[in-house]
Amino acid sequence: xxxxxxxxxxxxxxxxxxxxxxxxxxxxxxxxxxxxxxxxxxxxxxxxxxxxxxxxxxxxxxxxxxxxxxxxxxxxxxxxxxxxxxxxxxxxxxxxxxxxxxxxxxxxxxxxxxxxxxxxxxxxxxxxxxxxxxxxxxxxxxxxxxxxxxxxxxxxxxxxxxxxxxxxxxxxxxxxxxxxxxxxxxxxxxxxxxxxxxxxxxxxxxxxxxxxxxxxxxxxxxxxxxxxxxxxxxxxxxxxxxxxxxxxxxxxxxxxxxxxxxxxxxxxxxxxxxxxxxxxxxxxxxxxxxxxxxxxxxxxxxxxxxxxxxxxxxxxxxxxxx
Numbered sequence: 001x002x003x004x005x006x007x008x009x010x011x012x013x014x015x016x017x018x019x020x021x022x023x024x025x026x027x028x029x030x031x032x033x034x035x036x037x038x039x040x041x042x043x044x045x046x047x048x049x050x051x052x053x054x055x056x057x058x059x060x061x062x063x064x065x066x067x068x069x070x071x072x073x074x075x076x077x078x079x080x081x082x083x084x085x086x087x088x089x090x091x092x093x094x095x096x097x098x099x100x101x102x103x104x105x106x107x108x109x110x111x112x113x114x115x116x117x118x119x120x121x122x123x124x125x126x127x128x129x130x131x132x133x134x135x136x137x138x139x140x141x142x143x144x145x146x147x148x149x150x151x152x153x154x155x156x157x158x159x160x161x162x163x164x165x166x167x168x169x170x171x172x173x174x175x176x177x178x179x180x181x182x183x184x185x186x187x188x189x190x191x192x193x194x195x196x197x198x199x200x201x202x203x204x205x206x207x208x209x210x211x212x213x214x215x216x217x218x219x220x221x222x223x224x225x226x227x228x229x230x231x232x233x234x235x236x237x238x239x240x241x242x243x244x245x246x247x248x249x250x251x252x253x254x255x256x257x258x259x260x261x262x263x264x265x266x267x268x269x270x271x272x273x274x275x276x277x278x279x280x281x282x283x284x285x286x287x288x289x290x291x292x293x294x295x296x297x298x299x300x301x302x303x304x305x306x307x308x309x310x311x312x313x314x315x316x317x318x319x320x321x322x
Contacts, residue, residue: 014215053232169237
């Protein structure tokens, strides 16, 4: 069986799971709570089932385990399953507190940060300790033969990268289909780079995840019948950072995940500006809310951001192969 076939299976399985999950989540009253400080138009989304990330994560994990019987280099798949489970579990607990306990804050930022660090360190230890992957401890500069050796400090970079992008995708997941579509684009770029690097195991995993996300997007696009929740967004961000690390293509993620980066920067700039000057740079952050309050329709913002993600992703591929 080849990777593309597993991707098709991921699409079919998720497309079947989502319609089964939606009524189940509704019966369990797992509806999304909308922040009062968010755009007023989002209040109508209150009650839409969330924790939908369970569907594509379940499909990805099950099919990835099966895929290990068809590939020789099982290490990359096993590591990615570990990261998926780890960050997905953090998101699940966060969603559970918000939805079931009716605490819209979920895990505190310190709790979430601590758990994310634990998963990042565990990834580093398992990679080296079990010999599943040899980390170079070096960051390569595109277009050069220069590598920046970080030695033991590479684990600090891994923590920064995984935690940063996990939260970046989480921040971006604010409009119907936005984070899902951008993730499909980003993982498709790394699918190409994984093939270029002849990493068969990673190619299988990425094909499965892309297919599963496509199956989820059918129900997550505007108007969304289901949200991925932190369960999905934290896992996707952690995985995309991990893939860039495993391919030793860390810096390409700045382009392949450019929209995620811009969304995060908009929040940082907004908070810093307000604390220092009392003035806001954007109408509202993250960045997609700025355009919403500027009169753009939700679907227009998603399409424009997807387009930016696709263009910057192609730049990232170019950097990755040169």
